[in-house]
Amino acid sequence: MSHGTRRADRTFAVDGLARVEGEGSFRAVVRDGVVADVELTIFEPPRFFEALLRGRDRLEPPDITARICGICPVAYQMSACRAIEDAYGLRVGAEIAALRRLLYCGEWIQSHALHVALLHAPDFLGCADAVELAQLDRPAVERGLRLKRIGNMVMETVGGRSVHPVNVRVGGFYKAPSPEQIAALAEPLREARDLALATVEWTAGFDFPDVEADYLFVALHDPERYAIDSGRICSTAGLDTDAAGFLAAIVEEHVERSTALQSRLFGRDDYLTGPLARYALNREQLGAPARGAADAAGLGASCRNPFRSIVVRSVELVEACDQALRIVESYGAPHPPAVDVPVAAGTGTGATEAPRGLLLHRYEIGADGLITSAQIVPPTAQNQLSIEADLRRVVELGLDLPDDDLTWRCEQAVRNHDPCISCAAHFLDVEVVRR
Amino acid sequence: MTGPEPVPGDARPSLAVWKFASCDGCQLTLLDCEEELLALAGAVRIAHFTEMSRASIAGPYDVSLVEGSITTEEDARRIREVRESSRTLVTIGACATAGGIQGLRNFAASGEYARAVYAHPEYLASLDTSTPVEQHVHVDLALHGCPIDRGQLLEVVTALLAGRRPVLPGHSVCEQCKARGTVCLLVAGGTPCLGPVTRAGCGALCPAVDRGCFGCFGPADTANTEALARRLISDGLATDALVRLFRTFNAGAPAFEKEGRAHEPRHPAS
Numbered sequence: 001m002s003h004g005t006r007r008a009d010r011t012f013a014v015d016g017l018a019r020v021e022g023e024g025s026f027r028a029v030v031r032d033g034v035v036a037d038v039e040l041t042i043f044e045p046p047r048f049f050e051a052l053l054r055g056r057d058r059l060e061p062p063d064i065t066a067r068i069c070g071i072c073p074v075a076y077q078m079s080a081c082r083a084i085e086d087a088y089g090l091r092v093g094a095e096i097a098a099l100r101r102l103l104y105c106g107e108w109i110q111s112h113a114l115h116v117a118l119l120h121a122p123d124f125l126g127c128a129d130a131v132e133l134a135q136l137d138r139p140a141v142e143r144g145l146r147l148k149r150i151g152n153m154v155m156e157t158v159g160g161r162s163v164h165p166v167n168v169r170v171g172g173f174y175k176a177p178s179p180e181q182i183a184a185l186a187e188p189l190r191e192a193r194d195l196a197l198a199t200v201e202w203t204a205g206f207d208f209p210d211v212e213a214d215y216l217f218v219a220l221h222d223p224e225r226y227a228i229d230s231g232r233i234c235s236t237a238g239l240d241t242d243a244a245g246f247l248a249a250i251v252e253e254h255v256e257r258s259t260a261l262q263s264r265l266f267g268r269d270d271y272l273t274g275p276l277a278r279y280a281l282n283r284e285q286l287g288a289p290a291r292g293a294a295d296a297a298g299l300g301a302s303c304r305n306p307f308r309s310i311v312v313r314s315v316e317l318v319e320a321c322d323q324a325l326r327i328v329e330s331y332g333a334p335h336p337p338a339v340d341v342p343v344a345a346g347t348g349t350g351a352t353e354a355p356r357g358l359l360l361h362r363y364e365i366g367a368d369g370l371i372t373s374a375q376i377v378p379p380t381a382q383n384q385l386s387i388e389a390d391l392r393r394v395v396e397l398g399l400d401l402p403d404d405d406l407t408w409r410c411e412q413a414v415r416n417h418d419p420c421i422s423c424a425a426h427f428l429d430v431e432v433v434r435r
Numbered sequence: 436m437t438g439p440e441p442v443p444g445d446a447r448p449s450l451a452v453w454k455f456a457s458c459d460g461c462q463l464t465l466l467d468c469e470e471e472l473l474a475l476a477g478a479v480r481i482a483h484f485t486e487m488s489r490a491s492i493a494g495p496y497d498v499s500l501v502e503g504s505i506t507t508e509e510d511a512r513r514i515r516e517v518r519e520s521s522r523t524l525v526t527i528g529a530c531a532t533a534g535g536i537q538g539l540r541n542f543a544a545s546g547e548y549a550r551a552v553y554a555h556p557e558y559l560a561s562l563d564t565s566t567p568v569e570q571h572v573h574v575d576l577a578l579h580g581c582p583i584d585r586g587q588l589l590e591v592v593t594a595l596l597a598g599r600r601p602v603l604p605g606h607s608v609c610e611q612c613k614a615r616g617t618v619c620l621l622v623a624g625g626t627p628c629l630g631p632v633t634r635a636g637c638g639a640l641c642p643a644v645d646r647g648c649f650g651c652f653g654p655a656d657t658a659n660t661e662a663l664a665r666r667l668i669s670d671g672l673a674t675d676a677l678v679r680l681f682r683t684f685n686a687g688a689p690a691f692e693k694e695g696r697a698h699e700p701r702h703p704a705s
Contacts (some may be wrong), residue, residue, distance in 0.1 A: 009508070035582055046539060046552070046553075048549065052551075054551065063649065067581065070461065070463045071459060073458075073460070114463075128488050130487065130488075131473070131487075134473055138473075143474075146467075148469055161582075161640055163461075163463060163464060164651070169646075174644040175539060175643075175646075228514045326557055
């Protein structure tokens with residue numbers, strides 16, 4: 001790699017993109033001082049989940065699709081459950097719904113803590129990783145690790161384990177945790193909420209590049225609460241639909257030189273899901289502690305600087321701790337822990353908010369209860385066009401930077417969206433070229 | 436990518452983490468050692484771990500942890516490279532040790548899966564198979580599980596640091612149920628359970644939540660799958676459900692693969 005700046009022709013490339021979940025790379029080509037080409041390449045080999053789900057029983061997708069992502073398995077389990085319950089018109093009771101949300105909050109806490117403190121923060125402080133950051137600011141890293149531990153604790157209590165929980169089933173849970181087990185989470189969650197508030201303050205003080213993007217935000221919206229696993233799919237352009245309606249409003253394309261099934265929204269190609277989208281659409285639904293933290297951090301009504309997503313993610317950490325705490329404080333064990341699931345034909349769609357964005361599942365089930373067709377639209381597949389647009393913007397604004405600095409900033413621009421490449425790459429593989 | 440040069444005189448053993456086709460959950464287990472992570476990072480030099488760090492130090496490495504299965508020509512080449520640069524190679528998780536859930540393609544017709552998902556399967560560089568690492572290179576130690584267990588991972592790393600053989604169970608989940616005092620679901624309730632043939636390591640989590648074991652850790656050392664299959668069928672489990680039970684994350688583990696094939700429906704010769 002060369003070291004001059006402002007040369008007319010330059011190429012930046014990072015072959016093994018670090019601190020993201022999965023394997024990806026990017027390449028930006030500058031010709032005559034103008035950004036000619038930006039490519040985000042995902043070289044994660046496809047695992048063909050949509051194919052291997054065919055012929056499996058309608059009760060199996062929560063366990064099988066959890067294996068798409070070790071960092072957000074609950075998101076896969078919950079979207080799968082919702083889709084299959086939708087196929088049969090099943091409704092779970094308030095206690096089961098609350099317990100699911102508690103498990104999901106645990107995943108948000110562990111995933112966001114991992115990303116904020118261990119994967120993303122080192123970028124803002126000039127460190128290669130969290131170990132180097134610990135030499136600079138050990139309490140900050142320890143705070144992140146403690147938050148992550150408490151998120152995992154919630155997942156272990158409700159789900160049995162944190163990576164690929166075992167207690168989730170279509171219709172509810174195998175066994176409801178006892179009131180004593182759940183009550184034991186209250187103290188750690190109070191501690192976690194305080195740690196999350198301190199995390200907002202910490203990240204809000206970072207230096208952010210001055211970048212604003214004209215995103216079209218898409219997120220679940222529930223008037224009752226900051227939506228995690230309920231509500232309708234809404235956008236900042238006025239879209240308001242259910243999961244099936246949303247799937248009808250996007251196209252998944254398989255283009256040449258790319259095995260990517262890129263999601264494009266009719267009428268406008270790129271849209272963004274994830275923390276920035278949720279915050280823009282659901283700020284009013286934040287609980288008092290998270291809203292207060294957002295205000296103190298100066299976030300305003302919406303945030304369009306992708307680098308500041310670390311602050312929004314920290315605000316969501318506060319919200320997840322707070323929602324979890326409220327569930328813990330009013331917990332009643334569901335009896336029975338699950339509703340019955342018939343053996344019958346049906347078609348259903350489900351959507352929930354994975355930590356990194358909207359995740360949709362759709363299943364067609366035959367009369368024998370076996371799946372005949374599966375469709376999974378993961379958040380990173382949907383965010384991919386927006387991430388590439390960000391990369392182009394960052395290169396254009398950073399042409400004065402030395403190569404090494406600009407390359408690092410591009411890496412950061414990808415990490416801003418906490419991409420779950422191994423999720424996306426089960427469906428979109430190898431190479432994406434923006435023309 | 437550039438990274439910090441090895442510090443002269445840094446005598447700490449080096450650790451590298453590699454990913455092939457997988458979900459990242461097993462390498463996440465390393466980051467899930469929240470209380471031990473910073474101490475571990477002091478005891479070993481983490482030389483290559485892209486999920487955690489943008490710095491990477493060139494090999495050779497004292498220990499390589501390998502997650503994921505081999506599903507492309509390029510990965511078949513890369514795993515040989517990893518082997519050559521590693522003193523000790525440890526496979527972590529069901530993808531690396533048995534081919535993972537993506538190994539279900541091994542039971543399908545050639546190209547069937549690619550055609551089901553992609554409009555243009557000819558753009559793909561995927562192999563028709565998903566194979567465990569040991570089918571490509573010599574493996575020094577295998578850590579099973581989908582995902583692996585945090586305690587077992589720490590046992591492996593500390594044992595390797597101390598130069599001793601790690602203590603890992605080869606017995607079945609049943610022993611862990613007995614140790615926990617969990618009532619046997621199979622005997623008491625007729626619930627299909629793979630516990631009698633599945634390697635211990637998870638802590639017998641599923642029976643503790645009234646759920647039959649579904650085999651995340653793969654076959655135990657002396658798994659009598661045939662006897663269990665007979666019992667499950669006599670308890671009323673349909674054979675297609677039995678095949679699915681053996682065919683999940685460890686479908687490619689020899690004992691599970693053999694038992695699944697034994698109960699496949701016989702197609703009339705065409």
